Amino acid sequence: MKRIAILFVSVFSMGMILTSCGGGSQPASDSKTAAGGIPADIQAMMPKGEQIYKTKCVVCHQATGMGVENVFPPLANSDYLLADKSRAVAQTLNGSKMEMTVNGKKFTQEMTPQVETKEDAVAVINYVLNNFGNKGGYVTLDDVKSIEIKPRTASPAK
């Protein structure tokens, strides 16, 4: 799995080098933007986001991103997620325990904090935004700079 991620990154950076050689006359802003309008630094996080999704989120939100009815909300085509990408990063970092309505259905279960760093949270949310049929754009580290990482409790809440 790790090897695949590394392969992705190296194929990607080779692509970058080729693109930057070919596009010498392009303005700086163009050379930073990869296919689909997603900036290159965000694209470069995708393999890491995929790895996090497949090791952590998949258990509840499922391989399809559809979640489990009445228990785990969908990330595929989630109106709630797409409405506020920074909130999704905060929830992934700090967990969420409230009543929420996602695509017209109520969810009340708790999600515990899933990742330790903003980088990981941003990477996995960008992966989610660009998979499962989502075309929700992207979120940057700068967008979430005001989010606080809440201290983790020593023992999980009962």
Ligand code: HEC
């Ligand atoms: C143990 C099960 C579980 C795991 C693992 C889990 N989640 Fe969740 N997730 C939930 C539950 C339950 C909610 C609803 C929380 C609430 O009602 O406050 C939720 C809500 C969300 C939401 C907001 C609602 C939506 O559908 O848009 C996002 C975004 C999200 N999770 C992302 C993630 C990501 C990314 C991961 C992996 C890093 C992850 N979750 C891992 C159970 C889980």
